[in-house]
Amino acid sequence: MRVKLENLTKRWGNVVGADHINLEVGDGEFVAFLGPSGCGKTTTLLMIAGIYKPTEGIIKFDGQIVNHLAPKDRNIGMVFQSYALYPHMTVFQNISYPLKLKKVPKEEMQKHAQRVADMMGIGHLMDRKPAQLSGGQQQRVALGRALVKEPDLLLFDEPLSNLDARLRLTMRSEIKRLQMELGITSIYVTHDQVEAMTMANRIAVMKDGRLQAYATPDELYDRPRTLFIAGFVGNPPMNFLEVEVVRENGDYHARREGFDVVVPADRGVKAAGQGTIIMGIRPEDITLGDEGIVGEVYVVEPLGRDDLVDVRIGKADIHVLADPEKGLKVGDMVRLNFDTHKIQFFDPQTEQSLLWTD
């Protein structure tokens, strides 16, 4: 099923939950709503579910306006962060509750619920109460309950946040596999960018109720359109430096005190002559070498596989990933090489990218 949001807005008095959201989800697509807490992603999801009524705007399922439809008439399944299982019902009763409400005959209901439970790997737990299950098992029950009525649209509201790290990894791939197998259009709300990047076909990044970007993970990562996206996507986050780009002898130089890098012409031409602008470069696109910009090691944070090194160049701080083997210490002088094909430029006023515009 296709989902389309047009100018979708939710306000409570002066508080804006979602502000003129426009986006389209294709049939069978897996879309993630990504953003910090309070950015309006859950509000938008609940409007799609029919729990919240939009203040303005339209929600269309397969071209049909569904604003007036009650949640139960939208044929959706939803999985919640808190699982939202009914604690007084057994696993079987939980999974079959949507069927019971549809007045599905008892035998069919039993068969169907069992099949879904088996698919989720919880078929042997049918008589347990939710409180007797582990977090992962509870989440599978919740997923089973969402799937049992064969929904046209699956909604996930931070479903993995309450699981421990290892289980989260397993469930992540399991949800992805299930979604691909069943081909159900899915919208997945999360504040965890790794989840969004690994699972979704497209990511809608939100902030303060507004849609910041709606693009594939690769595009968000490589071609961020705003300063916010650039800083939000990627971990450790992108470095930002105020520079001025000037053309000298046919080369484009990005410069600031103690810093001078030649950038490729296709990028430099868009940034030159704009006065002071913001340059962005990801830590993984900077390498330590024998040549390059000189800086002083200020802080070293071991991350395990890498060391995250804070290098001072003049008044600026730059985060760099370094091989722990190098054994860098505070106070060491290092030289940095920048992968200039990955450099981003942003207008400091509008915070828009100077490279990627419509």
Added chain:
Amino acid sequence: MAETIAGDEAVAGQGQISRWAQIRATLGAWGFMSPAAVLVTVFFFIPVIILFVISLTDLSSSNFSDPLTFIGLDNYAKLFRDRFFPKILGNTIRYVVLTLGFFNVGLALVLALLTTHINRRAGFFFRLVWLLPRITPSVVYVLMWRRIAHQPPFGILNQLLAPFGVAPRYWLVKQPWLFVILVNGFVGASFGMIIFTSAIEAIPRDYIIAAKVDGASTWQIIRDITLPMIKWPLLFVTTYQTLSLLTSFQYILLLTEGGPGLYTTEVWALTAYKRALKTYFGHNQWGYGAAWGFILVIIGIALSVIYLRVFRFNELVQEPKIDVL
């Protein structure tokens, strides 16, 4: 932003649908509300109006079947001119102030402090015993007190005081006020006690520990930390119990019926009740009694609205997080 809707047909149509949905949701919610709404209307709203209307008439059991005769504010004028009005007003003030001061707030606070400064289980036990008067059926409870304050040779108090050389007497008749306050106070103290106890137990332990480290004695801790931190519960219990004492008369009715003698322990609320509903001679002066009662209703409404404002109960109310029905 409102003008963005204009001109867009689809959105305009949408607005209509959601207005309908709004109305439907409201109707559905009032389906849940209706039993409560009907009962509150019939037994709160309508009675307030009835009480006011009747207080403007001379309705009594002698002219019950006649059409209502409105006599304006005569009942109110009569009330203030009543020979026993000063006596009843004095009794009411005495009853409220003494019961409140000695028991409902005073003793309640002492009990809460005592039971929170001893062994937890023992404290719980004493609070539980103090709850007994409140849950004992009022008739049985007053029966016990009447026997305690009975005349010799039956009275229990006489028997207990005999070894101290106190002359036996019919306590209830000789000291009616003492027992009116005791009987009400023993019921009333538990309300404040429970509220103060939970307020005291909610004070973070860190403050107490810090004060102890600083060398404060138990009494200093109570004075400098506990009491300032339960200021709001104190104010709440005081105001709330003022209103309930002002309008309560059940225990006085059972204990002395306002006697012994003429109006010795009769309070305002009891006067209203007796005039209108339970007279010795079977002559119910509904109109006159309603005037007494309506003045209490006005005080009651005024004070409850003030509590609502002062204690900001409205702020406890959260917004529903589901829009649909």
Added chain:
Amino acid sequence: MATTTRDIGPLYNLRRFLGRSLPYVLLIISILPIVIGYAWLIIATFSYRTEGLFPIDANGNIGGWTLRNWAFLRDPKIWHVTLNSLGIALGMVVGVGFVSSLAAYALSRMNFAGRKAFLSLTLILHAFPSVTLLIAIFFVLNFISGIPVLGPRFGYNTVGGVALVMVSLELPLGVWLMKGFFDNISWDMERAALIDGASRFRVWWEIILPQIKPGLAALAIFNFLSGWSAFLIPFTFTVGTKVANLPVYLRQLISDTAPTNWNQIAAVGLFQLIPVMIFFIFTQEMLLNIYSGGAKGGV
């Protein structure tokens, strides 16, 4: 470092001991009247007569235990009256439980016109002394008496009428308490049920109510006790013994029989206390909470 030991001599220990035991002494003194009252009630029930706390036999000596005070149990009237008491109590349990949990659910979980107003009203009524309205309610009940079908069941001088008034006057407290319970239920669970296809009524009945069973039980016990012990409202709105409940019957015994047979009255009183004591013993903690819960705005 200077080593000055503090005075820990016998005097200090004595003061410490007194400080420790003083609260207990004060508390024990404070509960004496309650204990004595109960003690007398139990002693009197099983004796011919009492002087002070002592049972006295026919010759004026201490002693003389008897069961004759309990003869009232053979009187069918007492069982009729007990049944009335039970009716009022159960009416309270069911009436307040049902009506207030319906209204509280809407107030807690639904968005509708008039919600804010009704909530404020509930709070005001919660503090408002409803006894001041008894005079006017007398006329309301008289009016209901005149309505066919309803009148004989819920009018003046009927058990139904008494229960109806008691339920109504208890509603502000009930609604406020129940609302507190509903407020604590997870929104996601309710959203899940709505998406699963349940109507609001089914959500209320099948999903939400089962979650607040402890709260419902507490409210039920509270209402049972106040219905069972009710005096003022049955006393005001009933005449004679046909519809009297136990407290009103006891009151009639006290004022009608002259000279009052205190020992038989004590027995009727104790009879009436039995269910109260059972609840008291088995649900202490719950009772302590609920008797303050209504006032704190949520439990």
